[in-house]
Amino acid sequence: ESEYIRMHHNRHQPQPQQCSSALVKHIKAPAPVVWSLVRRFDEPQKYKPFVSRCTVHPQGQGDLAVGSLRQVNVKSGLPATTSTERLEQLDDHQRILGVTIVGGDHRLNNYSSLITVHPEVIEGRPGTMVIESFVVDVPDGNTVDETCYFVEALIRCNLSSLATVSERMAMQDYDHLINQ
Numbered sequence: 001e002s003e004y005i006r007m008h009h010n011r012h013q014p015q016p017q018q019c020s021s022a023l024v025k026h027i028k029a030p031a032p033v034v035w036s037l038v039r040r041f042d043e044p045q046k047y048k049p050f051v052s053r054c055t056v057h058p059q060g061q062g063d064l065a066v067g068s069l070r071q072v073n074v075k076s077g078l079p080a081t082t083s084t085e086r087l088e089q090l091d092d093h094q095r096i097l098g099v100t101i102v103g104g105d106h107r108l109n110n111y112s113s114l115i116t117v118h119p120e121v122i123e124g125r126p127g128t129m130v131i132e133s134f135v136v137d138v139p140d141g142n143t144v145d146e147t148c149y150f151v152e153a154l155i156r157c158n159l160s161s162l163a164t165v166s167e168r169m170a171m172q173d174y175d176h177l178i179n180q
């Protein structure tokens with residue numbers, strides 16, 4: 001775990017007015033199932049509970065080239081309504097997704113994130129370890145701790161939901177095998 005964080009998630013060199021951290025989630029579903037959700041830059045709403053709508057430019061799903069932009073609308077109740085995000089890295093072999101936030105009406109300036117997906121064995125079955133790290137500017141009027149707390153809470157929600165959806169998909173795959 002700490003080895004993977006060192007390998008992939010250490011590129012962030014936070015400046016004094018930035019905050020950065022990494023979260024880890026263990027999921028009881030095979031890595032290809034988890035990665036099939038994470039890699040869909042055009043469909044974050046498949047697991048992210050705060051996303052209400054997402055559109056990708058230029059249009060054309062499956063066309064996930066580095067540099068693609070997505071416009072994300074978030075649900076009401078959050079201190080934001082939209083976010084414009086850029087695909088920075090998509091590596092299907094190493095299972096790495098890198099995204100930056102380049103615009104929107106929220107307070108997360110210079111947000112950059114990296115998610116990596118690693119197969120592991122959990123209770124004798126194929127499982128997955130997901131690591132998500134980020135770096136972001138601390139907004140004026142907030143402390144480093146407040147900013148980290150806010151972002152980590154959002155990411156924890158996303159990773160919990162990713163686990164729920166992946167585990168449900170893995171169960172369905174398993175049912176199909178048994179009932180064929």
Ligand code: A8S
Binds near residue numbers: 048106107
């Ligand atoms: C992600 C991670 C984050 C998303 C944040 C941190 C955001 O979509 C939400 C609220 C905000 O205030 C900022 O991978 C922003 O989704 C849910 C709109 C960017």
